Amino acid sequence: MMVQLAQVVQEEVDSNMTKPIIEINHLSKSYELGGETVHALQEVSLQINEGDFLSIIGPSGSGKSTFMNMLGCLDKPDTGEYLLDGKNVTTMKDHELAVIRNVKIGFIFQNFNLLNKYTALENVELPLVYRGISVKERRDTAIECLEMVGLGDRQYHLPTQLSGGQQQRVAIARALAGNPSVLLADEPTGALDSKTGKEVLKLLKELNEKGHIIILITHDLEVARKAKRVVRIQDGQLFENGGDWLEPAGIRQNGH
Numbered sequence: 063m064m065v066q067l068a069q070v071v072q073e074e075v076d077s078n079m080t081k082p083i084i085e086i087n088h089l090s091k092s093y094e095l096g097g098e099t100v101h102a103l104q105e106v107s108l109q110i111n112e113g114d115f116l117s118i119i120g121p122s123g124s125g126k127s128t129f130m131n132m133l134g135c136l137d138k139p140d141t142g143e144y145l146l147d148g149k150n151v152t153t154m155k156d157h158e159l160a161v162i163r164n165v166k167i168g169f170i171f172q173n174f175n176l177l178n179k180y181t182a183l184e185n186v187e188l189p190l191v192y193r194g195i196s197v198k199e200r201r202d203t204a205i206e207c208l209e210m211v212g213l214g215d216r217q218y219h220l221p222t223q224l225s226g227g228q229q230q231r232v233a234i235a236r237a238l239a240g241n242p243s244v245l246l247a248d249e250p251t252g253a254l255d256s257k258t259g260k261e262v263l264k265l266l267k268e269l270n271e272k273g274h275i276i277i278l279i280t281h282d283l284e285v286a287r288k289a290k291r292v293v294r295i296q297d298g299q300l301f302e303n304g305g306d307w308l309e310p311a312g313i314r315q316n317g318h
């Protein structure tokens with residue numbers, strides 16, 4: 063009886079862990095450039111589940127930013143379908159897209175994108191101000207998020223009084239403030255030295271262990287390898303496997 067119960071509980075845990083949060087089917091996006099059509103994404107399909115830590119690696123011009131804009135609901139595809147937590151975002155109006163983006167996704171950028179005139183605490187509070195959350199609640203949440211990234215004692219520092227790694231931590235705390243299911247990090251270590259970069263990646267791993275899906279976009283193989291899943295983007299197409307292309311030589315042949 064106990065064994066059966068344990069099995070049922072385990073099955074429940076397993077099914078929760080593999081629940082798809084992002085389902086992308088045959089998504090394409092083209093741009094017109096100087097009379098030419100650039101096929102930035104071509105029939106891309108991808109499923110990202112609860113618990114995933116996925117990196118997307120590709121050389122310059124491969125379609126990373128275009129794909130990130132799609133994943134982050136910042137732009138819409140020409141064709142194909144994107145379901146975010148079961149909701150079809152491809153058919154949403156712009157204001158609906160903005161709402162789902164704010165609720166479901168936290169963005170982390172290479173250059174932190176902090177506002178220098180505001181303290182760390184105020185920067186983290188900002189997304190909550192836009193959501194109309196009360197002063198007390200947003201302050202408590204911001205403090206909690208700063209503590210989560212190890213900066214509880216830097217609340218009143220301005221970004222310019224913090225190191226690059228600390229600024230990225232503030233940016234991560236800001237991304238966490240709305241408790242999003244997905245953290246979308248675009249070259250989060252690109253502006254950091256390798257030791258600080260490793261610390262930031264460790265923090266992202268810890269946040270993944272706490273339940274956040276992490277999607278990390280990078281051109282750096284060493285960074286990409288820290289993820290549980292590595293997806294390569296090349297000429298607007300996605301490839302996911304453990305094949306030779308993960309070897310540094312293969313990457314260098316393709317320009318990196």
Ligand SMILES: Nc1ncnc2c1ncn2[C@@H]1O[C@H](COP(=O)(O)OP(=O)(O)OP(=O)(O)O)[C@@H](O)[C@H]1O
Nearest residue numbers: 093094095100102121122123124125126127128129
């Ligand atoms: N707004 C745009 N107008 C025209 N072409 C674009 C536009 N955005 C991207 N492209 C083209 O689409 C292709 C993919 O670009 P994208 O920026 O997604 O690649 P990337 O992998 O992010 O590159 P990088 O690492 O250099 O930022 C490229 O050929 C690029 O020139």
